[in-house]
Amino acid sequence: MSKIRMEKLQGARMAKQALQMVSELVERHGSRLTGSESCKKTAQELQEALESHCDRVATESFDVHPDAFLGWIRILVILYPISLFFSWISLPVISLLLMSAGAAIMTAEFFLYRETIDRLYPKVEGVNVFGVVEPAGAVKRTVVFSGHHDSARIFNFYTEKPHLYLMRVGSGLGSYVALMFLSLVQTITSIIGGAPFTVQLPSVGYIVILTLLTVAVPMVWKLWNFASKEGTPGAGDNLISSAMAVQIARYFRNNSEQGIPLQHTRVVLASFDAEEAGLRGAREFYRRHAGDETVLQGKVWNFNVDCPYQAKDMFFLTSDINGSIKLSQEMATKCVGIAKSMGYQAFSQPIAFLTGGTDAAEAARAGHEAVSLMAMPWDNRQRSNVYHTPDDLPEAIDPMAVEQTLSIAIRFIEQVDALSDES
Numbered sequence: 001m002s003k004i005r006m007e008k009l010q011g012a013r014m015a016k017q018a019l020q021m022v023s024e025l026v027e028r029h030g031s032r033l034t035g036s037e038s039c040k041k042t043a044q045e046l047q048e049a050l051e052s053h054c055d056r057v058a059t060e061s062f063d064v065h066p067d068a069f070l071g072w073i074r075i076l077v078i079l080y081p082i083s084l085f086f087s088w089i090s091l092p093v094i095s096l097l098l099m100s101a102g103a104a105i106m107t108a109e110f111f112l113y114r115e116t117i118d119r120l121y122p123k124v125e126g127v128n129v130f131g132v133v134e135p136a137g138a139v140k141r142t143v144v145f146s147g148h149h150d151s152a153r154i155f156n157f158y159t160e161k162p163h164l165y166l167m168r169v170g171s172g173l174g175s176y177v178a179l180m181f182l183s184l185v186q187t188i189t190s191i192i193g194g195a196p197f198t199v200q201l202p203s204v205g206y207i208v209i210l211t212l213l214t215v216a217v218p219m220v221w222k223l224w225n226f227a228s229k230e231g232t233p234g235a236g237d238n239l240i241s242s243a244m245a246v247q248i249a250r251y252f253r254n255n256s257e258q259g260i261p262l263q264h265t266r267v268v269l270a271s272f273d274a275e276e277a278g279l280r281g282a283r284e285f286y287r288r289h290a291g292d293e294t295v296l297q298g299k300v301w302n303f304n305v306d307c308p309y310q311a312k313d314m315f316f317l318t319s320d321i322n323g324s325i326k327l328s329q330e331m332a333t334k335c336v337g338i339a340k341s342m343g344y345q346a347f348s349q350p351i352a353f354l355t356g357g358t359d360a361a362e363a364a365r366a367g368h369e370a371v372s373l374m375a376m377p378w379d380n381r382q383r384s385n386v387y388h389t390p391d392d393l394p395e396a397i398d399p400m401a402v403e404q405t406l407s408i409a410i411r412f413i414e415q416v417d418a419l420s421d422e423s
Helices: 003-030 037-051 072-090 092-111 162-192 204-215 217-225 237-255 280-288 329-343 360-365 399-417
Strands: 056-064 126-132 143-146 154-157 226-229 265-272 299-308 312-316 347-349 368-373
Touching: 003 037, 003 237, 003 399, 037 126, 037 237, 037 265, 056 280, 072 092, 072 162, 072 204, 072 217, 092 162, 126 237, 126 280, 143 237, 143 280, 143 360, 143 399, 162 204, 162 217, 204 217, 237 265, 237 299, 237 368, 237 399, 265 280, 265 399, 280 360, 299 360, 299 399, 312 329, 312 399, 329 347, 329 368, 329 399, 360 368, 368 399
Parallel strands: 143 265, 143 299, 299 368, 312 347
Antiparallel strands: 056 126, 126 265, 154 226, 312 368
């Protein structure tokens, strides 16, 4: 039997075990919003599972304000009618200041995933879990395989008339941008006229535009309920990746017990919390362990996995967080090569604008080589029909996607271990 055939058989068995673990965790704990008891209990069970296969395991708590990540949406909804009022009474400077503040918050929190308004929201406890499998010899490099165990809030726009998603979001945010631009024009006009803070009736042209923007208020208001307070089951996004981390730990521990350990590569199996709250868990992990050679020693690669739903849609991200962070093209190319050598379909691509980010971004920000493997259509027009919905259940995951992901990750780790000492 060929080596690839044996690897595929082993991958299929590991995939089955990972899917079984996801089914059991979802059945016991349901949705897992960051800070919830269900999320913490899931982290505890992942810790216990890793302890059977790792040299050491740790859980790390951190403070997080999960409601802040989508909080900017309701801030924009509130600012819109207030700013509209000031534009109607020809005080556009105030309108522009309010609209610009909202846009700045949106840019920082969503476009860049920065913590800007977090402390204005309730604090909860997030819990990261990771296990370490040590090599036989001195550690010269580290591979972090990562997923996240928290689940997303249900996006109402994906469950209610999902075919209107782009129109509903576009019309709401478009109206906000249009009002901000109008406020800018009005402000410039009023400054040129020498009366930037004088209440006066707007001109006929402004009245027409302001009337249209007033009619748009209901479209903006609909954004208030963009996300539900309820969480998804989060099987494919992204508990399956945490379960795969357990299987990879099992694989390398078994190899070690059979006398074929990794030689100089430490493997860290990480399951992060608060990914759905703006990657806060991964950020805390890489911040806390910067310079910590007991965890991240030598050159570090991060093989992150998110949303592995369908094998036919597998790809590796080369950029992250709406295109603002560069991931490793070299690592992505290597992973695509591994996939194709095993007979799998895969490609690499940058992340689409306005599609968010993955935990790999935080590894890249910390200066490490990183990619995210995804296996679903990923743009603003096509996504898995279970993404961020109550239908994100274990049966939505293609077992072949799990098998292929495990096989590629293991092959990548083994190839890293085969690098020369100078690499």
